[in-house]
Amino acid sequence: MAQRKGLGKGLDALIPGGKTASVSSSSSSGVQQTPVESIKRNPSQPRLKFNDDELNELAASIKEHGVIQPLIVMSNGDGTFVLIAGERRLQASQRAGLRTVPVITRQANNQELLELALIENVQRADLNAMEEAEAYRHLADDFGLSHEMIAKRVGKSRVAVTNTIRLMNLSDVAKQALVDGIITEGHARALLMLSTQKHRLPHCKRLSICH
Incomplete structure (x- = not known):
């Protein structure tokens, strides 16, 4: 998949030699x-859900080839570290029974922690729509940060960022339906275009997301 404009720039700057840096050249x-x-x-x-089967597959690969x-x-500063990038690799390494993992230590403030985690997940299409919306709103x-500033950081258009943030206005039931794949982002945006809950109700019933 082609890399989106601007995506991963912050992460690449943290890794000497880019993403292909070898752990053997420590x-x-x-x-x-x-x-x-x-x-x-x-x-x-920003990512809250991880695919269990994918983690097990990655753990098996790590057992054979390492990280x-x-x-x-x-x-x-006390012998512990906060993860900036590599959540899946960390979880899979734990499942693989590794006691140590290769790391590169960098400094980042809270905003940078969120931005870098967001960039990593968006780059790999790991976030669901609601996780992405929550992360953008947090920024x-x-x-x-303006929507334009967020867009530049994650390599998306300002309109795409604004439309994603608007998903936070969905009802809780509709949000969960989107996360579960019962409705698409297109369905969700169509619901948001309807001005009142009264107008939304028939569409919700048709999509089977009303309680």
């Missing part, structure tokens, strides 16, 4: 082996 690339138990989940990680691409972490509300 002496020159800054890659270090770090205990798995010392790496904490990124609290700003090819190092994780990106931030030091807490807008908590860090004051």
